[in-house]
Amino acid sequence: MSPETSLQFRHYHLLGIEDLEASEIITILDTAESMAEISRRDIKKVPTLRGKTVVNLFFEPSTRTRSSFELAAKRLSADIVNFSLPTSSVVKGETLKDTVRNLEAMAIDALIVRHSSSGVPHFIASFCQSHVINAGDGTHEHPTQALLDAYTIRQYKKRIKGLKVIIVGDILHSRVARSNLFLLRKLGAEVVLCGPPTLLPPEFSKMEAKIEYSLDKAIVGADVVMMLRIQRERQKANYFPSLREYRHLYCLTPERMKLAKKEAIIMHPGPINWGIEIDSALADSIQSVILKQVENGLAIRMAVLYLLLGGKEREIAD
Amino acid sequence: MAEKIKAKIMDANKIRRVLQRLTTEILERNRNLKNFVIVGIRTRGIYLGKRIATLIKEMEKINIPVGVLDITLYRDDFSEFETQHMVQKTEIPFSIAKKDVLLVDDVLFTGRTIRAAMDGLFDLGRPKTIQLLVLIDRGHRELPIRADYVGKILPTSRKELVQVKLKEVDGIDEVLITEPVEK
Numbered sequence: 001m002s003p004e005t006s007l008q009f010r011h012y013h014l015l016g017i018e019d020l021e022a023s024e025i026i027t028i029l030d031t032a033e034s035m036a037e038i039s040r041r042d043i044k045k046v047p048t049l050r051g052k053t054v055v056n057l058f059f060e061p062s063t064r065t066r067s068s069f070e071l072a073a074k075r076l077s078a079d080i081v082n083f084s085l086p087t088s089s090v091v092k093g094e095t096l097k098d099t100v101r102n103l104e105a106m107a108i109d110a111l112i113v114r115h116s117s118s119g120v121p122h123f124i125a126s127f128c129q130s131h132v133i134n135a136g137d138g139t140h141e142h143p144t145q146a147l148l149d150a151y152t153i154r155q156y157k158k159r160i161k162g163l164k165v166i167i168v169g170d171i172l173h174s175r176v177a178r179s180n181l182f183l184l185r186k187l188g189a190e191v192v193l194c195g196p197p198t199l200l201p202p203e204f205s206k207m208e209a210k211i212e213y214s215l216d217k218a219i220v221g222a223d224v225v226m227m228l229r230i231q232r233e234r235q236k237a238n239y240f241p242s243l244r245e246y247r248h249l250y251c252l253t254p255e256r257m258k259l260a261k262k263e264a265i266i267m268h269p270g271p272i273n274w275g276i277e278i279d280s281a282l283a284d285s286i287q288s289v290i291l292k293q294v295e296n297g298l299a300i301r302m303a304v305l306y307l308l309l310g311g312k313e314r315e316i317a318d
Numbered sequence: 319m320a321e322k323i324k325a326k327i328m329d330a331n332k333i334r335r336v337l338q339r340l341t342t343e344i345l346e347r348n349r350n351l352k353n354f355v356i357v358g359i360r361t362r363g364i365y366l367g368k369r370i371a372t373l374i375k376e377m378e379k380i381n382i383p384v385g386v387l388d389i390t391l392y393r394d395d396f397s398e399f400e401t402q403h404m405v406q407k408t409e410i411p412f413s414i415a416k417k418d419v420l421l422v423d424d425v426l427f428t429g430r431t432i433r434a435a436m437d438g439l440f441d442l443g444r445p446k447t448i449q450l451l452v453l454i455d456r457g458h459r460e461l462p463i464r465a466d467y468v469g470k471i472l473p474t475s476r477k478e479l480v481q482v483k484l485k486e487v488d489g490i491d492e493v494l495i496t497e498p499v500e501k
Contacts, residue, residue, distance in 0.1 A: 027404070030404070031404070031405050033407060034388065034390075034405040034406055034407045034408075035405070037407050037408055037409075038391075041441070041442060042442075042443075043441050043442070045441065046391040046392065046438075046441065047391070047392060047437065048391040048392070076391075303405075306391075306405065310391075
Protein backbone atom coordinates (compact mmCIF):
# COMPACT_ATOMS: atom_id res chain seq x y z
CA MET A 1 0.00 0.00 0.00
CA SER A 2 1.56 3.28 -1.03
CA PRO A 3 2.08 5.79 1.74
CA GLU A 4 1.76 8.60 -0.77
CA THR A 5 -1.95 7.94 -1.07
CA SER A 6 -2.67 8.16 2.64
CA LEU A 7 -4.17 11.40 3.84
CA GLN A 8 -4.69 13.22 7.06
CA PHE A 9 -8.16 14.49 7.78
CA ARG A 10 -8.13 14.89 11.48
CA HIS A 11 -11.59 16.22 12.20
CA TYR A 12 -14.42 14.42 13.92
CA HIS A 13 -16.97 17.07 12.94
CA LEU A 14 -17.36 19.57 10.13
CA LEU A 15 -18.61 22.66 11.94
CA GLY A 16 -17.13 25.41 9.81
CA ILE A 17 -14.51 26.42 7.28
CA GLU A 18 -12.80 28.49 9.97
CA ASP A 19 -11.50 25.27 11.63
CA LEU A 20 -10.00 23.86 8.42
CA GLU A 21 -6.46 24.14 7.12
CA ALA A 22 -5.97 24.96 3.43
CA SER A 23 -4.52 21.46 2.89
CA GLU A 24 -7.63 19.85 4.37
CA ILE A 25 -9.84 21.92 2.09
CA ILE A 26 -7.82 20.69 -0.90
CA THR A 27 -8.20 17.11 0.37
CA ILE A 28 -11.98 17.51 0.39
CA LEU A 29 -11.98 18.99 -3.13
CA ASP A 30 -9.75 16.22 -4.47
CA THR A 31 -11.85 13.51 -2.83
CA ALA A 32 -14.95 15.04 -4.41
CA GLU A 33 -13.44 14.52 -7.87
CA SER A 34 -13.39 10.77 -7.29
CA MET A 35 -16.90 10.84 -5.85
CA ALA A 36 -18.21 12.65 -8.92
CA GLU A 37 -17.27 9.63 -11.04
CA ILE A 38 -19.64 7.40 -9.08
CA SER A 39 -22.62 9.52 -10.14
CA ARG A 40 -21.70 8.89 -13.78
CA ARG A 41 -21.94 5.11 -13.51
CA ASP A 42 -24.95 2.94 -14.29
CA ILE A 43 -24.97 1.62 -10.73
CA LYS A 44 -24.52 4.79 -8.72
CA LYS A 45 -23.52 3.11 -5.50
CA VAL A 46 -20.42 2.01 -3.62
CA PRO A 47 -20.48 -0.02 -0.39
CA THR A 48 -18.18 2.25 1.61
CA LEU A 49 -20.57 3.48 4.31
CA ARG A 50 -22.68 0.35 4.46
CA GLY A 51 -24.16 -0.04 7.92
CA LYS A 52 -23.67 3.60 8.89
CA THR A 53 -26.71 5.70 9.78
CA VAL A 54 -26.93 9.39 9.02
CA VAL A 55 -29.68 11.73 10.23
CA ASN A 56 -30.69 14.86 8.34
CA LEU A 57 -31.63 17.15 11.23
CA PHE A 58 -33.19 20.10 9.43
CA PHE A 59 -34.89 22.78 11.49
CA GLU A 60 -35.07 25.12 8.47
CA PRO A 61 -36.42 24.49 4.98
CA SER A 62 -34.01 23.29 2.33
CA THR A 63 -34.22 21.89 -1.17
CA ARG A 64 -30.67 21.47 -2.35
CA THR A 65 -28.69 20.86 0.81
CA ARG A 66 -31.03 18.31 2.29
CA SER A 67 -31.66 16.28 -0.83
CA SER A 68 -28.00 16.26 -1.82
CA PHE A 69 -26.96 15.06 1.65
CA GLU A 70 -29.63 12.37 1.38
CA LEU A 71 -28.41 11.25 -2.04
CA ALA A 72 -24.79 11.46 -0.93
CA ALA A 73 -25.46 9.11 1.97
CA LYS A 74 -27.42 6.70 -0.22
CA ARG A 75 -24.77 6.56 -2.94
CA LEU A 76 -22.26 5.55 -0.28
CA SER A 77 -24.72 2.85 0.90
CA ALA A 78 -25.43 4.53 4.24
CA ASP A 79 -28.90 4.61 5.76
CA ILE A 80 -30.50 8.00 6.13
CA VAL A 81 -33.28 9.34 8.32
CA ASN A 82 -34.91 12.64 7.43
CA PHE A 83 -36.04 14.83 10.29
CA SER A 84 -38.04 17.88 9.40
CA LEU A 85 -39.18 20.48 11.93
CA PRO A 86 -42.86 20.81 10.98
CA THR A 87 -43.51 17.07 11.27
CA SER A 88 -41.52 16.51 14.47
CA SER A 89 -42.26 16.66 18.17
CA VAL A 90 -40.43 19.95 18.39
CA VAL A 91 -43.81 21.29 17.38
CA LYS A 92 -45.11 19.83 20.66
CA GLY A 93 -42.37 21.62 22.59
CA GLU A 94 -39.57 19.04 22.68
CA THR A 95 -36.19 20.69 23.18
CA LEU A 96 -33.25 20.53 20.78
CA LYS A 97 -31.14 18.60 23.26
CA ASP A 98 -33.87 16.02 23.87
CA THR A 99 -34.42 15.63 20.13
CA VAL A 100 -30.75 14.87 19.58
CA ARG A 101 -30.49 12.58 22.61
CA ASN A 102 -33.51 10.56 21.50
CA LEU A 103 -32.15 10.17 17.97
CA GLU A 104 -28.76 9.14 19.33
CA ALA A 105 -30.41 6.44 21.41
CA MET A 106 -31.10 4.69 18.13
CA ALA A 107 -27.38 4.23 17.43
CA ILE A 108 -26.71 6.74 14.70
CA ASP A 109 -23.33 7.74 13.30
CA ALA A 110 -23.76 11.28 12.03
CA LEU A 111 -26.04 14.27 12.38
CA ILE A 112 -26.36 16.78 9.56
CA VAL A 113 -27.70 19.90 11.20
CA ARG A 114 -29.38 22.99 9.77
CA HIS A 115 -30.82 25.50 12.25
CA SER A 116 -31.81 29.15 12.30
CA SER A 117 -29.62 29.87 15.34
CA SER A 118 -25.88 30.29 14.94
CA GLY A 119 -23.83 27.89 17.02
CA VAL A 120 -26.35 25.04 17.17
CA PRO A 121 -24.02 22.47 15.55
CA HIS A 122 -21.28 23.42 18.03
CA PHE A 123 -23.74 23.05 20.88
CA ILE A 124 -24.81 19.62 19.66
CA ALA A 125 -21.18 18.55 19.17
CA SER A 126 -20.51 19.39 22.80
CA PHE A 127 -22.78 16.67 24.16
CA CYS A 128 -23.33 14.09 21.47
CA GLN A 129 -21.23 11.11 20.35
CA SER A 130 -22.03 11.23 16.65
CA HIS A 131 -20.19 13.13 13.96
CA VAL A 132 -21.80 16.55 13.42
CA ILE A 133 -21.91 18.23 10.02
CA ASN A 134 -23.03 21.85 9.83
CA ALA A 135 -25.54 22.29 7.00
CA GLY A 136 -26.08 25.96 7.81
CA ASP A 137 -26.36 27.57 11.22
CA GLY A 138 -28.08 30.95 11.48
CA THR A 139 -25.90 33.63 9.96
CA HIS A 140 -22.68 31.87 10.94
CA GLU A 141 -21.41 29.27 8.45
CA HIS A 142 -22.48 26.89 5.68
CA PRO A 143 -19.27 24.97 5.08
CA THR A 144 -20.43 22.51 2.41
CA GLN A 145 -21.78 25.41 0.33
CA ALA A 146 -18.41 27.15 0.38
CA LEU A 147 -16.70 23.85 -0.46
CA LEU A 148 -18.92 23.20 -3.46
CA ASP A 149 -18.49 26.80 -4.57
CA ALA A 150 -14.70 26.40 -4.40
CA TYR A 151 -14.90 23.09 -6.26
CA THR A 152 -16.96 24.75 -8.99
CA ILE A 153 -14.58 27.70 -9.27
CA ARG A 154 -11.62 25.30 -9.49
CA GLN A 155 -13.44 23.31 -12.17
CA TYR A 156 -13.83 26.36 -14.43
CA LYS A 157 -10.78 28.40 -13.50
CA LYS A 158 -8.31 25.57 -12.69
CA ARG A 159 -7.21 27.44 -9.55
CA ILE A 160 -8.43 29.66 -6.70
CA LYS A 161 -5.30 31.60 -5.81
CA GLY A 162 -5.16 35.09 -7.27
CA LEU A 163 -8.72 35.14 -8.61
CA LYS A 164 -10.94 38.17 -8.02
CA VAL A 165 -14.19 36.96 -6.47
CA ILE A 166 -17.06 39.35 -5.71
CA ILE A 167 -19.87 38.37 -3.37
CA VAL A 168 -22.97 40.53 -3.77
CA GLY A 169 -26.05 40.93 -1.64
CA ASP A 170 -27.15 40.67 1.96
CA ILE A 171 -23.71 40.00 3.42
CA LEU A 172 -24.82 40.86 6.93
CA HIS A 173 -27.20 37.91 7.22
CA SER A 174 -25.36 35.49 4.97
CA ARG A 175 -23.68 32.35 6.28
CA VAL A 176 -22.77 31.53 2.68
CA ALA A 177 -20.81 34.79 2.43
CA ARG A 178 -18.93 34.10 5.64
CA SER A 179 -17.96 30.53 4.79
CA ASN A 180 -16.93 31.56 1.29
CA LEU A 181 -14.90 34.45 2.64
CA PHE A 182 -13.00 32.14 5.03
CA LEU A 183 -12.35 29.55 2.35
CA LEU A 184 -11.39 31.89 -0.48
CA ARG A 185 -8.97 33.77 1.73
CA LYS A 186 -7.39 30.52 2.99
CA LEU A 187 -6.79 29.53 -0.63
CA GLY A 188 -5.42 32.94 -1.64
CA ALA A 189 -8.22 34.56 -3.63
CA GLU A 190 -9.04 38.26 -3.56
CA VAL A 191 -12.53 38.79 -2.15
CA VAL A 192 -14.67 41.88 -2.70
CA LEU A 193 -17.92 42.17 -0.74
CA CYS A 194 -20.62 44.30 -2.32
CA GLY A 195 -24.04 45.37 -1.09
CA PRO A 196 -26.01 48.23 0.43
CA PRO A 197 -24.20 49.74 3.41
CA THR A 198 -27.08 48.68 5.66
CA LEU A 199 -26.34 45.06 4.79
CA LEU A 200 -22.55 45.24 4.59
CA PRO A 201 -20.92 45.92 7.96
CA PRO A 202 -17.52 47.64 7.60
CA GLU A 203 -16.05 45.19 10.14
CA PHE A 204 -15.78 42.67 7.31
CA SER A 205 -12.71 44.51 6.09
CA LYS A 206 -10.95 43.09 9.17
CA MET A 207 -11.48 39.65 7.66
CA GLU A 208 -9.31 40.53 4.66
CA ALA A 209 -12.17 41.43 2.34
CA LYS A 210 -12.45 44.59 0.28
CA ILE A 211 -15.66 46.52 0.81
CA GLU A 212 -17.31 48.20 -2.19
CA TYR A 213 -20.86 49.54 -2.09
CA SER A 214 -21.16 50.09 -5.83
CA LEU A 215 -21.73 46.95 -7.90
CA ASP A 216 -20.62 48.74 -11.08
CA LYS A 217 -17.25 49.37 -9.45
CA ALA A 218 -16.90 46.01 -7.68
CA ILE A 219 -17.61 43.91 -10.76
CA VAL A 220 -14.82 45.39 -12.90
CA GLY A 221 -12.31 42.67 -13.71
CA ALA A 222 -14.06 40.04 -11.60
CA ASP A 223 -13.29 36.37 -12.35
CA VAL A 224 -16.20 35.09 -10.26
CA VAL A 225 -19.50 36.89 -9.60
CA MET A 226 -21.33 35.31 -6.67
CA MET A 227 -24.85 36.65 -6.08
CA LEU A 228 -26.65 36.07 -2.79
CA ARG A 229 -30.36 35.77 -2.10
CA ILE A 230 -32.14 38.81 -0.81
CA GLN A 231 -34.90 38.12 1.65
CA ARG A 232 -38.02 40.19 1.11
CA GLU A 233 -38.42 40.44 4.89
CA ARG A 234 -35.33 42.63 4.98
CA GLN A 235 -37.23 45.29 3.09
CA LYS A 236 -39.91 45.25 5.76
CA ALA A 237 -37.16 45.76 8.33
CA ASN A 238 -36.07 48.85 6.40
CA TYR A 239 -32.64 47.66 5.28
CA PHE A 240 -33.45 49.14 1.89
CA PRO A 241 -36.33 51.35 0.76
CA SER A 242 -37.80 49.09 -1.93
CA LEU A 243 -37.03 46.00 -3.99
CA ARG A 244 -37.09 48.22 -7.05
CA GLU A 245 -34.28 50.37 -5.67
CA TYR A 246 -32.32 47.28 -4.60
CA ARG A 247 -32.70 45.86 -8.08
CA HIS A 248 -31.61 49.10 -9.70
CA LEU A 249 -28.36 49.14 -7.75
CA TYR A 250 -27.53 45.50 -7.14
CA CYS A 251 -29.19 43.30 -9.77
CA LEU A 252 -26.78 41.45 -12.01
CA THR A 253 -27.68 42.51 -15.54
CA PRO A 254 -26.06 41.65 -18.88
CA GLU A 255 -24.69 45.21 -19.02
CA ARG A 256 -23.01 44.82 -15.64
CA MET A 257 -21.64 41.40 -16.58
CA LYS A 258 -19.79 43.03 -19.49
CA LEU A 259 -17.65 44.87 -16.93
CA ALA A 260 -16.42 41.58 -15.47
CA LYS A 261 -13.68 39.54 -17.15
CA LYS A 262 -14.73 37.96 -20.41
CA GLU A 263 -14.70 34.41 -19.04
CA ALA A 264 -16.14 35.31 -15.64
CA ILE A 265 -18.58 32.85 -14.11
CA ILE A 266 -21.89 33.62 -12.41
CA MET A 267 -22.74 31.77 -9.21
CA HIS A 268 -25.68 31.70 -6.79
CA PRO A 269 -26.34 29.34 -3.86
CA GLY A 270 -30.08 29.29 -4.58
CA PRO A 271 -32.99 29.75 -4.43
CA ILE A 272 -32.88 32.61 -6.90
CA ASN A 273 -35.23 35.58 -6.99
CA TRP A 274 -35.11 36.19 -10.72
CA GLY A 275 -35.26 39.85 -11.64
CA ILE A 276 -34.03 40.95 -8.22
CA GLU A 277 -30.61 39.33 -7.77
CA ILE A 278 -30.06 38.21 -11.33
CA ASP A 279 -31.77 39.42 -14.49
CA SER A 280 -33.78 36.67 -16.21
CA ALA A 281 -31.85 37.44 -19.39
CA LEU A 282 -28.84 35.78 -17.73
CA ALA A 283 -30.75 32.64 -16.72
CA ASP A 284 -29.41 30.63 -19.67
CA SER A 285 -26.17 32.55 -19.98
CA ILE A 286 -23.20 30.41 -20.89
CA GLN A 287 -21.39 32.04 -17.98
CA SER A 288 -23.85 30.79 -15.38
CA VAL A 289 -22.54 27.77 -13.47
CA ILE A 290 -25.46 27.71 -11.04
CA LEU A 291 -26.72 24.24 -11.93
CA LYS A 292 -23.16 22.93 -11.92
CA GLN A 293 -22.94 24.13 -8.31
CA VAL A 294 -25.86 21.87 -7.42
CA GLU A 295 -24.30 18.90 -9.26
CA ASN A 296 -21.04 19.49 -7.47
CA GLY A 297 -22.80 19.81 -4.11
CA LEU A 298 -23.54 16.10 -4.26
CA ALA A 299 -19.91 15.14 -4.90
CA ILE A 300 -18.70 17.45 -2.11
CA ARG A 301 -21.17 16.03 0.39
CA MET A 302 -20.18 12.48 -0.55
CA ALA A 303 -16.56 13.48 0.05
CA VAL A 304 -17.38 15.00 3.45
CA LEU A 305 -19.35 11.93 4.55
CA TYR A 306 -16.55 9.65 3.39
CA LEU A 307 -13.80 11.63 5.11
CA LEU A 308 -15.67 11.80 8.40
CA LEU A 309 -17.28 8.38 8.50
CA GLY A 310 -15.43 6.16 6.07
CA GLY A 311 -12.67 3.72 6.61
CA LYS A 312 -11.64 4.30 10.17
CA GLU A 313 -13.01 2.71 13.28
CA ARG A 314 -13.71 -0.70 11.80
CA GLU A 315 -12.18 -3.70 13.58
CA ILE A 316 -10.73 -6.68 11.78
CA ALA A 317 -11.27 -10.08 13.29
CA ASP A 318 -7.71 -11.25 13.74
CA MET B 319 8.59 4.69 9.22
CA ALA B 320 12.21 3.60 9.27
CA GLU B 321 12.92 0.38 7.44
CA LYS B 322 15.92 -1.65 6.44
CA ILE B 323 16.32 -3.46 3.13
CA LYS B 324 16.69 -7.18 3.64
CA ALA B 325 17.01 -8.34 0.06
CA LYS B 326 16.67 -7.17 -3.53
CA ILE B 327 14.58 -9.76 -5.33
CA MET B 328 14.39 -8.28 -8.80
CA ASP B 329 16.17 -5.62 -10.78
CA ALA B 330 15.00 -3.84 -13.94
CA ASN B 331 16.15 -6.62 -16.27
CA LYS B 332 14.49 -9.35 -14.24
CA ILE B 333 11.21 -7.42 -14.15
CA ARG B 334 11.34 -6.94 -17.91
CA ARG B 335 11.93 -10.67 -18.55
CA VAL B 336 9.23 -11.69 -16.10
CA LEU B 337 6.69 -9.44 -17.80
CA GLN B 338 7.67 -10.90 -21.17
CA ARG B 339 7.12 -14.42 -19.86
CA LEU B 340 3.78 -13.47 -18.32
CA THR B 341 2.65 -11.86 -21.57
CA THR B 342 3.52 -15.05 -23.46
CA GLU B 343 1.49 -17.04 -20.90
CA ILE B 344 -1.45 -14.68 -21.39
CA LEU B 345 -1.31 -15.11 -25.17
CA GLU B 346 -1.03 -18.85 -24.77
CA ARG B 347 -4.12 -19.15 -22.60
CA ASN B 348 -6.24 -16.54 -24.38
CA ARG B 349 -6.49 -17.57 -28.02
CA ASN B 350 -9.04 -14.91 -28.82
CA LEU B 351 -8.13 -11.41 -27.68
CA LYS B 352 -11.17 -9.76 -29.22
CA ASN B 353 -12.87 -9.16 -25.84
CA PHE B 354 -9.71 -8.87 -23.77
CA VAL B 355 -9.25 -5.80 -21.56
CA ILE B 356 -6.79 -4.93 -18.82
CA VAL B 357 -7.71 -3.24 -15.54
CA GLY B 358 -4.85 -2.14 -13.32
CA ILE B 359 -5.34 -1.65 -9.60
CA ARG B 360 -4.03 1.70 -8.38
CA THR B 361 -1.26 2.52 -8.17
CA ARG B 362 1.42 0.26 -9.52
CA GLY B 363 -1.00 -2.20 -11.08
CA ILE B 364 -1.75 0.52 -13.64
CA TYR B 365 1.82 0.72 -14.94
CA LEU B 366 2.29 -3.06 -14.96
CA GLY B 367 -0.97 -3.30 -16.91
CA LYS B 368 0.18 -0.69 -19.42
CA ARG B 369 3.51 -2.44 -19.92
CA ILE B 370 1.70 -5.70 -20.62
CA ALA B 371 -0.59 -3.96 -23.10
CA THR B 372 2.50 -2.60 -24.84
CA LEU B 373 4.08 -6.08 -24.97
CA ILE B 374 0.87 -7.58 -26.41
CA LYS B 375 0.89 -4.87 -29.06
CA GLU B 376 4.51 -5.70 -29.95
CA MET B 377 3.84 -9.43 -30.13
CA GLU B 378 0.37 -9.58 -31.68
CA LYS B 379 -0.16 -6.10 -33.15
CA ILE B 380 -3.42 -5.76 -31.21
CA ASN B 381 -4.43 -2.75 -29.06
CA ILE B 382 -5.75 -3.85 -25.68
CA PRO B 383 -7.66 -1.16 -23.71
CA VAL B 384 -6.29 -0.44 -20.24
CA GLY B 385 -8.40 0.97 -17.40
CA VAL B 386 -7.61 2.13 -13.87
CA LEU B 387 -9.45 0.85 -10.80
CA ASP B 388 -9.28 2.60 -7.45
CA ILE B 389 -10.45 0.24 -4.73
CA THR B 390 -10.35 2.58 -1.74
CA LEU B 391 -14.14 2.70 -1.47
CA TYR B 392 -14.38 -1.11 -1.43
CA ARG B 393 -11.68 -1.92 1.10
CA ASP B 394 -12.42 -3.85 4.28
CA ASP B 395 -9.04 -3.65 5.97
CA PHE B 396 -9.09 -0.02 7.06
CA SER B 397 -7.83 -0.25 10.57
CA GLU B 398 -4.56 -1.80 9.44
CA PHE B 399 -3.57 1.71 8.48
CA GLU B 400 -3.32 4.57 10.90
CA THR B 401 -4.40 7.12 8.39
CA GLN B 402 -7.26 6.99 5.96
CA HIS B 403 -6.56 6.38 2.31
CA MET B 404 -7.01 9.07 -0.30
CA VAL B 405 -9.74 8.17 -2.76
CA GLN B 406 -8.61 8.55 -6.34
CA LYS B 407 -10.49 8.19 -9.57
CA THR B 408 -11.50 4.97 -11.21
CA GLU B 409 -11.05 5.53 -14.94
CA ILE B 410 -12.38 2.73 -17.09
CA PRO B 411 -13.54 4.45 -20.28
CA PHE B 412 -14.96 1.29 -21.83
CA SER B 413 -17.63 -1.21 -20.90
CA ILE B 414 -16.47 -4.35 -19.11
CA ALA B 415 -19.71 -6.21 -19.73
CA LYS B 416 -19.07 -9.57 -21.43
CA LYS B 417 -15.35 -8.87 -21.52
CA ASP B 418 -12.42 -11.00 -20.43
CA VAL B 419 -10.85 -8.77 -17.80
CA LEU B 420 -7.23 -9.13 -16.75
CA LEU B 421 -6.87 -7.62 -13.28
CA VAL B 422 -3.30 -6.53 -12.61
CA ASP B 423 -1.69 -5.79 -9.25
CA ASP B 424 1.89 -5.66 -8.03
CA VAL B 425 1.74 -7.83 -4.88
CA LEU B 426 -0.76 -10.51 -3.86
CA PHE B 427 -0.86 -10.87 -0.09
CA THR B 428 -4.03 -11.45 1.97
CA GLY B 429 -6.26 -11.33 -1.07
CA ARG B 430 -8.48 -8.57 0.33
CA THR B 431 -7.43 -6.05 -2.29
CA ILE B 432 -8.44 -8.45 -5.05
CA ARG B 433 -11.77 -9.18 -3.35
CA ALA B 434 -12.41 -5.44 -3.19
CA ALA B 435 -11.33 -5.05 -6.83
CA MET B 436 -13.79 -7.72 -7.96
CA ASP B 437 -16.58 -5.97 -6.04
CA GLY B 438 -15.61 -2.75 -7.75
CA LEU B 439 -15.60 -4.42 -11.18
CA PHE B 440 -19.04 -5.94 -10.66
CA ASP B 441 -20.44 -2.51 -9.78
CA LEU B 442 -19.34 -1.38 -13.22
CA GLY B 443 -20.73 -4.24 -15.26
CA ARG B 444 -20.76 -8.02 -15.61
CA PRO B 445 -17.50 -9.30 -17.05
CA LYS B 446 -17.43 -12.64 -18.83
CA THR B 447 -14.26 -13.75 -17.07
CA ILE B 448 -11.74 -12.23 -14.67
CA GLN B 449 -8.13 -13.39 -14.65
CA LEU B 450 -5.56 -12.15 -12.16
CA LEU B 451 -1.94 -11.23 -12.87
CA VAL B 452 0.45 -10.28 -10.09
CA LEU B 453 4.16 -9.60 -10.15
CA ILE B 454 4.75 -11.09 -6.69
CA ASP B 455 2.76 -13.61 -4.67
CA ARG B 456 3.98 -13.35 -1.09
CA GLY B 457 1.67 -15.88 0.54
CA HIS B 458 -0.43 -15.36 3.73
CA ARG B 459 -3.77 -15.55 1.97
CA GLU B 460 -6.78 -14.80 4.18
CA LEU B 461 -9.38 -15.40 1.49
CA PRO B 462 -9.75 -18.10 -1.18
CA ILE B 463 -8.14 -15.99 -3.91
CA ARG B 464 -5.43 -17.11 -6.34
CA ALA B 465 -3.59 -15.56 -9.26
CA ASP B 466 -3.66 -16.95 -12.81
CA TYR B 467 -0.29 -15.43 -13.72
CA VAL B 468 2.45 -14.98 -11.14
CA GLY B 469 5.80 -13.31 -11.75
CA LYS B 470 7.46 -14.82 -8.69
CA ILE B 471 6.32 -16.70 -5.61
CA LEU B 472 8.08 -15.17 -2.62
CA PRO B 473 7.77 -16.73 0.83
CA THR B 474 7.84 -13.95 3.42
CA SER B 475 7.19 -13.47 7.09
CA ARG B 476 4.20 -11.38 8.08
CA LYS B 477 6.15 -8.44 9.39
CA GLU B 478 8.22 -8.12 6.26
CA LEU B 479 7.18 -5.69 3.53
CA VAL B 480 7.44 -6.42 -0.17
CA GLN B 481 8.03 -3.23 -2.11
CA VAL B 482 7.62 -3.14 -5.85
CA LYS B 483 9.16 -0.01 -7.30
CA LEU B 484 8.44 1.03 -10.84
CA LYS B 485 10.17 3.65 -12.98
CA GLU B 486 6.91 5.48 -13.71
CA VAL B 487 6.26 6.12 -10.00
CA ASP B 488 9.47 5.51 -8.08
CA GLY B 489 12.10 6.31 -10.70
CA ILE B 490 13.54 2.82 -10.62
CA ASP B 491 12.47 -0.75 -11.44
CA GLU B 492 13.13 -3.13 -8.57
CA VAL B 493 11.51 -5.42 -6.02
CA LEU B 494 12.72 -5.29 -2.43
CA ILE B 495 11.98 -7.09 0.81
CA THR B 496 12.19 -4.66 3.70
CA GLU B 497 11.51 -4.80 7.40
CA PRO B 498 10.42 -1.96 9.66
CA VAL B 499 13.06 -0.99 12.19
CA GLU B 500 12.03 -0.37 15.82
CA LYS B 501 13.08 3.11 16.89
